[in-house]
Amino acid sequence: MRRAILTLLVFFLSSASLMAGETRGSVTNLPIPRFVSTKTDETNVRRGPSLTHRIDWVFQRRGMPVEVTAEHGHWRRVRDRDGAGGWVHYSLLSGVRTVIVEQDMLDVFITPDPDAPISARFETGVIARLGECNADWCHISAGGYKGWVRKATLWGVDPDEIRD
Known part of the structure; x- marks a missing residue:
C-alpha cells in the first residue's frame, strides 16, 4: 500500500x-x-x-x-x-540519438534538397542513427547508407530541434 x-x-x-x-x-x-x-x-x-x-x-x-x-x-x-x-x-x-522512419520507401537524399540525387530508400520502421538537423531536414544513417530526409518523416526528433 x-x-x-x-x-x-x-x-x-x-x-x-x-x-x-x-x-x-x-x-x-x-x-x-x-x-x-x-x-x-x-x-x-x-x-x-x-x-x-x-x-x-x-x-x-x-x-x-x-x-x-x-x-x-x-x-x-x-x-x-x-x-x-x-x-x-x-x-x-x-x-x-536514433529515429524511426515513419514513411514507407522514404527517399534519402545526398544533400538536404528534394532535387538532389537519392542515395537510398528506407522502409517504414527502420531505426536510423540521427545526425545533424536543420529546420526541415535531418541527416540519418542505417545499414551502411546515409543521407538527408525530411524531419517530418521521422519519429524521435522534435519538429523545432536543430542539431549540429
Missing part, C-alpha cells in the same frame, strides 16, 4: 511540475521531454520506478528511440512512438 501511494505521489508531482511549465528533469537537469535510445537488446519497462514494480513489457531491440517524460532517482519514465510507456532504469538507456 505504501509503495502504491508513493508511486501515485511521484506520478502526480511529475505531472504537476510538467503542467507548471518545468522543462528540466529534477535529477539530471536535462530537458523534459527529451529523446534517448535503448542501450540493450532487452529493456524492461516497469509499472513504477523500482525493481519491485511489475514488468509490463520489454523493448526487444537495441537503439530503439524513446522519449523521456519524467525522472525519479535512477528511473526514467519513457514512451515509444505508439504512446506506450512506463519506467526504465537509467542504465538501460543511452544518449545516442
